[in-house]
Amino acid sequence: MSRVRAFVSFLMVLMLVLSGCSKRKQTKPTRRQLHAKFALGEKRRAKAKDDIAEVVFRRMFASNYSIRKAKYYYLSVDGNDPNERLMSRFHSNKPKVLQASKFTRAVRNSEESLRFTVGEISFYKGKYAVVSGSCYEGPLSAAFYSFVLKRHKGRWIIKSRRLTMWS
Numbered sequence: 001m002s003r004v005r006a007f008v009s010f011l012m013v014l015m016l017v018l019s020g021c022s023k024r025k026q027t028k029p030t031r032r033q034l035h036a037k038f039a040l041g042e043k044r045r046a047k048a049k050d051d052i053a054e055v056v057f058r059r060m061f062a063s064n065y066s067i068r069k070a071k072y073y074y075l076s077v078d079g080n081d082p083n084e085r086l087m088s089r090f091h092s093n094k095p096k097v098l099q100a101s102k103f104t105r106a107v108r109n110s111e112e113s114l115r116f117t118v119g120e121i122s123f124y125k126g127k128y129a130v131v132s133g134s135c136y137e138g139p140l141s142a143a144f145y146s147f148v149l150k151r152h153k154g155r156w157i158i159k160s161r162r163l164t165m166w167s
Contacts, residue, residue, distance in 0.1 A: 050086045053118045056133045071112040076100035127151040
């Protein structure tokens, strides 16, 4: 009787192994599946760009050596106004933060504003980013920087900042 049980157990294990090793037809993802995967990647990249821009702006705010006390900071990202998600991160900032499109000629020459710009953000190996930043103080001065950031424990941290031009 034990031989029969052992033989039946052997056959069951053999069937399980063979059924698990069968070739299954691999299907290609549909266009909809590819689009959903790509869109998710784009959402993550957009959030990463907002995170990086916020870190760089806050660093430039903190290290701003302006001789005047500004009432307003005007921001632009890659030549455009920042999106609403990014602007909402600065809602309680002092001085008040506005979009760069509101930076008019009258404001440019006044004593109460500074313009900060973050350039194009380039990613390297998924955990490094390189970006340029600048601070414009009207006819008084301007400074241009190059930043290298690293993603560490879910946050972007500035690893280096280099002054590339100053006037």
